[in-house]
Amino acid sequence: MPDHDSDSLLNRQTKRRRVDIGVKRTVGSTSSSTAAVTTSKSNVLRKLLKRANSYEDTMMPFPGTTIISQLLKNNIAKNGGGGDSGFPGSGLSNASSDAPQEDACSNSSQDSTPQECLSPFGRPPGLATFDIERLNDEHLRAKRARVENIIRGMSHSPSVVVPAATREVCSSSRENKRKQRLPQQQQQSFTQLVCQRKEQKQEERRQLKLQLEDMQKQLRQLQEKFFQIYDSTDDSEHNDLHNDIGNMSEDSPARSDNGGDDRGGDDLRSDNEMSDLDPGHFIDRARALLQEQALLADGEKPRREGLSRNKGHGGPGSSMHAEGKQLAETLKQELNSAMTQVVDTVVKVFAKPPRPTPQQAFPTLSIPPERFPTAVNGDNPNFHTANQRLQCFGDVIIPNPLDSFTSMPGIPGATNDQTEALPLVVRKTPSEHHHQASAVGAHGGNHHPALHPSSLSASMGFSPPSFRHPFPLPLMGYPFQSPLGAPPGSYTGKDRNSPDSMDLSRESTSLRTKMSSGHHLGHHHRSCSPAHPGSTAEGLSLSLIKSECSDLQDMADISPYSGSNIQEGLSPNHLKKAKLMFFYTRYPSSNMLKMYFSDVKFNRCITSQLIKWFSNFREFYYIQMEKFARQSINDGVTGTEELSVSRDCELFRALNMHYNKANDFEVPDRFLEVAEITLREFFNAIVAGKDVDPSWKKAIYKVICKLDSEVPEIFKSPNCLQELLHE
DNA sequence: GCGCGGCCTG
DNA sequence: CAGGCCGCGC
Numbered sequence: 001m002p003d004h005d006s007d008s009l010l011n012r013q014t015k016r017r018r019v020d021i022g023v024k025r026t027v028g029s030t031s032s033s034t035a036a037v038t039t040s041k042s043n044v045l046r047k048l049l050k051r052a053n054s055y056e057d058t059m060m061p062f063p064g065t066t067i068i069s070q071l072l073k074n075n076i077a078k079n080g081g082g083g084d085s086g087f088p089g090s091g092l093s094n095a096s097s098d099a100p101q102e103d104a105c106s107n108s109s110q111d112s113t114p115q116e117c118l119s120p121f122g123r124p125p126g127l128a129t130f131d132i133e134r135l136n137d138e139h140l141r142a143k144r145a146r147v148e149n150i151i152r153g154m155s156h157s158p159s160v161v162v163p164a165a166t167r168e169v170c171s172s173s174r175e176n177k178r179k180q181r182l183p184q185q186q187q188q189s190f191t192q193l194v195c196q197r198k199e200q201k202q203e204e205r206r207q208l209k210l211q212l213e214d215m216q217k218q219l220r221q222l223q224e225k226f227f228q229i230y231d232s233t234d235d236s237e238h239n240d241l242h243n244d245i246g247n248m249s250e251d252s253p254a255r256s257d258n259g260g261d262d263r264g265g266d267d268l269r270s271d272n273e274m275s276d277l278d279p280g281h282f283i284d285r286a287r288a289l290l291q292e293q294a295l296l297a298d299g300e301k302p303r304r305e306g307l308s309r310n311k312g313h314g315g316p317g318s319s320m321h322a323e324g325k326q327l328a329e330t331l332k333q334e335l336n337s338a339m340t341q342v343v344d345t346v347v348k349v350f351a352k353p354p355r356p357t358p359q360q361a362f363p364t365l366s367i368p369p370e371r372f373p374t375a376v377n378g379d380n381p382n383f384h385t386a387n388q389r390l391q392c393f394g395d396v397i398i399p400n401p402l403d404s405f406t407s408m409p410g411i412p413g414a415t416n417d418q419t420e421a422l423p424l425v426v427r428k429t430p431s432e433h434h435h436q437a438s439a440v441g442a443h444g445g446n447h448h449p450a451l452h453p454s455s456l457s458a459s460m461g462f463s464p465p466s467f468r469h470p471f472p473l474p475l476m477g478y479p480f481q482s483p484l485g486a487p488p489g490s491y492t493g494k495d496r497n498s499p500d501s502m503d504l505s506r507e508s509t510s511l512r513t514k515m516s517s518g519h520h521l522g523h524h525h526r527s528c529s530p531a532h533p534g535s536t537a538e539g540l541s542l543s544l545i546k547s548e549c550s551d552l553q554d555m556a557d558i559s560p561y562s563g564s565n566i567q568e569g570l571s572p573n574h575l576k577k578a579k580l581m582f583f584y585t586r587y588p589s590s591n592m593l594k595m596y597f598s599d600v601k602f603n604r605c606i607t608s609q610l611i612k613w614f615s616n617f618r619e620f621y622y623i624q625m626e627k628f629a630r631q632s633i634n635d636g637v638t639g640t641e642e643l644s645v646s647r648d649c650e651l652f653r654a655l656n657m658h659y660n661k662a663n664d665f666e667v668p669d670r671f672l673e674v675a676e677i678t679l680r681e682f683f684n685a686i687v688a689g690k691d692v693d694p695s696w697k698k699a700i701y702k703v704i705c706k707l708d709s710e711v712p713e714i715f716k717s718p719n720c721l722q723e724l725l726h727e
Numbered sequence: 728g729c730g731c732g733g734c735c736t737g
Numbered sequence: 738c739a740g741g742c743c744g745c746g747c
Contacts, residue, residue: 575738590730608730609739615732616738701732728747735742 566601570609573721574600578610579659580724581715582617583671585708596711599718617659622682622697624654625675629682640680645672651679664725674707 574597581588581596593610594602628651632643645652647667655675656667681700690696714720 587732604730611731612739619733695733697733730747731745733743733745736740737738 566599568601568606570597570600570606574610575613577715577721578613579617580665581711582614582621582659583665583667584711584715586614586618586621586674587705587708588614588711592711596715598716620658621655622678622700624651624658625678625682626686626697628654629679629686632679632683633686637683640683643676643679643683645676645679647672651675662725668709670709674704674709677707678704 577597585592588596588610590607590611593607597606597610600606629643637643647656652667652672652675656663660667678700681703685691685696685700690699714723717723
């Protein structure tokens, strides 16, 4: 007599058994058999590292030498070269990053030969032409990552079986796997780019510094002249202005010589300042100077006018004032233009694409792209993708405000990134989202103006150059309940920031709530630390990231229906209604759901959620059925005729408790019949020993799914709950 | 490739 | 109840 008392446990066990045995979780099971091989891709990496050490000398010069060994040779040769300086936190290849990985999975497979490891990646002859120099230095850091990539790529390589269980066995999760899957070309060129960029930047720095120094000098000179003029006029009003002016050109050099010492100090200071390379500082200083002079000019005028009034005569005074004014104006203009120039220069330096575009950069590589084991990566990294990643990656390190614009709306070609989740958050650009939104929008029709990324810049103003929004901003705080017709202007920052701008009471279903909170979270992160895009991205949970997609779908679909009574989310009442509907139908079609939840704006997400609900209902239902079937068998029941489901039986109470907790709905008799049939089906199946078959329930499902009855029309009413429960 | 249902887990 | 995963069918 089997122990049917511990039914739930038994159920669990059967379930798990089924999984283990059957349902073709073959990947999982087979993986266990090959675990030795798959346990440690990193282990292979370590082996590679070690073996390359011993093979390097013999292998290197020959065609067929693997890239790995090439890299490793370089690595060994340059070991400790300290080439990491240019990669603060790139995290690609710090030695420290190796240790954990090795430690994490370093426990097996001594059986794999170097050939096994290397053969999949054997390179065709011709590596002699390999420009090793190119690989040195910057590439050093990428080598490790590259090797890791290669190893990783083994899982995609047909010649090496690497079951998916690797991801389970190894502590490195899927996300890590994906995160690090940068195409090697990209890494290669990236390092080069960074190097070039550094040089460029330094050059720009120098030039900018010189320019700024020049500007400062000019400013100072102008200022001195200005002061000189008024000092002299104040000191000796009767002096000939022309004389002063005439002297100026002669004075200036002398003065500037005199001031040279001062300026020396200034220059020293400014040098320090410039070493900080804070252009804003120079602008501020220039502005301050300008203001100061403007104030001086303004302050001087009344005084001098008063003086001239007192004197009661024009003559030389008025002409002097006229000339002084003119001079002041000229000086102001000069200062203005100088200022403008400075500003322009600064802006230009910061705005112009400071690095060669990736497209330009790639050809500079002496290493033909095909030399890189693209196949090793499993997928062929297309250049666009790589470049985009590079761009995005570069955003973290290389500020480029223009990126924010060029990658924005209306440049569809700019992005055809993969739709794979993950660091996508960082990678995904607004235009991508826009693209997606438009694509789905084809079904949903027009989308909300706020969906357009351009409103991003409008509502946000200038965003920090290095910051790329992981989410399309307008979506972030999109008020779910906002009517379609709402003017873009109504989409204010307040809306985005204040949770109460959303009617969460209508969004109480967890899905919506989560999404909403997710949006707020995202925005919160950004608004709090816009300067730390990395942390922003990291702070976002994967689930949040993933929900983004559905969000977009939602967003794209919402607008046409907004403003009516249709809500965008499922409420607890909808859940209750669904449960009651389950008494009639266990397998509602999506069309049916749409009919009966007509007050919900359907999209893929809502539909799947409803379907999931019913799936969960069924799950519980069948679990109960199996449980009670086994229990009855346990209790000595021998025939189905002894089984019946009445309103006071335990089974019904359990079901009613689940679907009609408040017991305020009268369960239709038909449900009792169906429940009885189901129970008998389970009973028979178990008695017949069919439950040894992993999919023994499927037969029952087939039977039960035909027993759905019509759902009363009243369920189609949005207010059906009130009507049903008040009856 | 996608939708769906089922199983499992949290 | 939701999410992840998987297999299956279209």
